[in-house]
Amino acid sequence: MVEKRIAIIGAGPGGLAAAMLLARRGFQVHVFEKAPVIGGRNAEVVLGDYRFDLGPTFLMMKFLLDELFEETGRSSNSYLDFRLLDPMYQLNFCDKTMLARSRPDDMKAEIEKAFPGEGRNLDKFLSAESKRFEKLYPCLQKPYGTLASLLSSTLLAAVPHISAGRSLHDVLSKYFNAEELRLAFTFQSKYLGMSPWDCPGLFTMIPYTEHAHGVYHVQGGLCRISEAFAKVAREEGALIHTSAPVKRVIVKGRKACGVELESGEKFDCDDVVINADFGYAMSHLFDEGVIRRYNPQAMKKKRFSCSTFMMYLGVDRTFDTQHHSIVFAEDYKKNLEDISLRKVTSNDISVYIRNSAVTDPTSAPAGHSALYILVPVPNNSSGIRWSEEKHAYRARVLQILQQRTEFRDLEKHIRTELIITPEDWESGKSVFMGATFNMGHGWNQMLYMRPHNEFEEVGNTYLVGGGTHPGSGLPTIFESARISSNLICQKYDVDYPRPKPFKEMKIA
Ligand SMILES: Cc1cc2nc3c(=O)[nH]c(=O)nc-3n(C[C@H](O)[C@H](O)[C@H](O)COP(=O)(O)OP(=O)(O)OC[C@H]3O[C@@H](n4cnc5c(N)ncnc54)[C@H](O)[C@@H]3O)c2cc1C
Structure with missing residues (x-):
């Protein structure tokens, strides 16, 4: 056991991967998660008998996930039931469709x-x-x-x-x-x-x-990945506290030395690992004046990703479609400019649909489907009032699906549903500006110019998750957890496995 206590703020995939690695390497790890459940944007959504992933549905670079489990002396296959998807997805253009095949x-x-x-x-x-x-x-x-x-x-x-x-x-x-x-x-x-x-x-x-x-699916949903990390972390002695929101990071002499929970409880530690959304953390988790480079005004000048309008539909019929389908807007370039430049909604939109029941019987009762629908939309710098627009937007999305896909009579088969708008991402899920994929990945926000894994503003503080290097997809989030865990090991002279060169990776 390493006599060092680590507080991890957030039980998203980044925080849980770090918890798993650090606990395995002997650190005393405590994860504090604000929500009653773990997983963050990689959590599960349950609507009656229907089960959905809240966020990620595409697992790429599975070999990296396998390597993380190997580092803990385990096999990912003992914890997760993977399916290689073939076809990977169907692409629906205006006048033709194409399957993306895996071979x-x-x-x-x-x-x-x-x-x-x-x-x-x-x-x-x-x-x-x-x-x-x-x-x-x-x-x-x-x-x-x-x-x-x-x-x-x-x-x-x-x-x-x-x-x-x-x-x-x-x-x-x-x-x-x-x-x-x-x-x-x-x-x-x-x-x-x-x-x-x-x-x-x-x-x-x-x-x-x-x-x-x-491209892989995990039976039960990609949310099982975060659950698997949590399971390993607990097996290695980490404690994961849910419904435990952190109010602030306690900083003395520009170094973190603990966290204070909303309950008033204080937890002393040697290092703090922040997995909470980076923009949110900068504007909420430090006392005024502590953060300089990424203070709330500076954050507003950064470029952020788009947001997503989400529909999770429990449906009382099945559809003969691919697991993943993408419907392109008739004018795709204009659609993307509406999202990121003009920051408006329009009628000509692109829609992604995941029909997991075709691969995964655990997602819905027999004869039913759990449909996950994602529409890229502007982030909250747009000023769009989603509480007013959401019903009309929902109707437009269903119209497109019914006109352009196999989901022709979808609306009348909806039994239960949940909609998440950019406003909900920000207010309910602590996602800064509702920018679901974090800070943008332009040249000026990558590598040294992205918030550092060993946080440059406050000592004893590390970042994991989509807001830091290398970036905001699941594989890069796993890698951020490994980089920050390795930096913590280097600081205390604790031995750790070196990442494998690509040529040595076992790729199925
Ligand atoms: C709709 C959507 C679809 C996506 N699809 C894919 C995909 O197909 N493939 C892919 O690779 N990636 C995808 N991503 C991107 C990315 O993989 C996920 O967003 C991922 O879950 C982000 O992980 P994270 O660890 O950075 O943070 P999060 O999952 O956001 O976790 C952060 C955690 O911190 C907690 N927290 C915040 N504040 C506090 C506080 N004060 N105290 C305690 N806890 C706190 C939050 O509750 C949350 O649990 C998608 C994202 C979204 C939103």
Whole structure:
């Protein structure tokens, strides 16, 4: 046992992954979670007999999750029941549909069917992007807390592969000719809450890893991942306190030395790990004057991701669809500009639907479906009054689904539902500006320019989760937990397993 106490604020996937790793390495770990349940945005939503994921539904780079479990001496398969999805998803364009298949040969055939003559371009994409992935992946495993870290050999080796100054859409345009096919390989920037025309070109890593390494579902929902982290953390001695909101981080001489709960209870510790949404933490968890670089005024000037309008529908029939489907707006570029530049809602919107019952019988009773619907919308800097708009917006989403997908008579089969708007993300889930995918991932908000894993403003404080390096998807959140846990181990001279180079990863 290491005689050091760590307080982790928040039981989202980032906080729980850190709890698991640090407890395994012998630290005394206490997680304080504001909500009555664990998981944060990766929690479960239960509506009667229907079960949904609140947030993440696509698991990519599963090999990284496997590695985290291996570090604790366990196998992820003992805790989680994975399904490799094939098809990965269906894409609905205005005048055609295309399946994204998980094996390159099948994918090539699908491309040929929808976009004759373009199938062979997949080979060019996969072969060029595999080299980029290999160079960039090690950059995800390291902290960038000092200017000198920008000159590290890992980053210097990656520089020729970052496509500086080019957007994701620019980079993809060199592989594929048809605009819709380019969208099929660039819409993934929405996972970061960004548009392919703004998103830095290096994020071709995301469509590449989908096509090279697959997209997974976990039976019971991706929420089981956070639950599995919590289980391991507890097995290793961590204590997880739910309904335990932290009021503030106690700071003495610019170093954290404890946390004070809303109940008034104080908890002394050696280090604090913040998993609460970064923007929210900066504006709520420190006494006035403590935070300088990221004070509430400065935060308003940062670029944040879009938000999401969510509908969770318990439906009394089944639908013969893919597990994941995406319906593109008729004018997708304008749709994205409405979201991030003009910050307005419009009638021409893109919609993502997850019909988990086709893969996972635990999500709904037999003959029923649990539909998860996500619509990217502006974050709360838009001033949209969702409490007034939500009913009309719901009607528009259902109209699109009924007109353009297999969900034709959906509305009359809805038995139960929950809607979450950007206002709800902010007020109910403590997500700053309702920006569900955190701070944006533009060049000026990455690496050293992103809030550091070892927090630069307050000593003894570490960040994990989507607001810090490397970024806001599940795999990068897991990696943030590992980076911060490794930094804490380095500080106390505690041994820890070194992250494996990409070439040594076991990829199924
Ligand atoms: C709708 C949606 C869909 C997404 N889809 C995907 C996807 O398909 N694939 C993917 O890889 N990623 C996806 N993401 C992104 C990302 O994986 C999730 O948002 C992820 O859950 C974020 O994890 P986190 O650890 O950063 O923070 P969170 O999950 O937000 O956890 C933070 C925790 O801190 C707690 N907290 C806040 N304040 C306090 C306080 N004062 N005291 C105590 N606790 C506090 C919160 O209650 C919460 O539990 C999605 C996100 C959303 C919102």
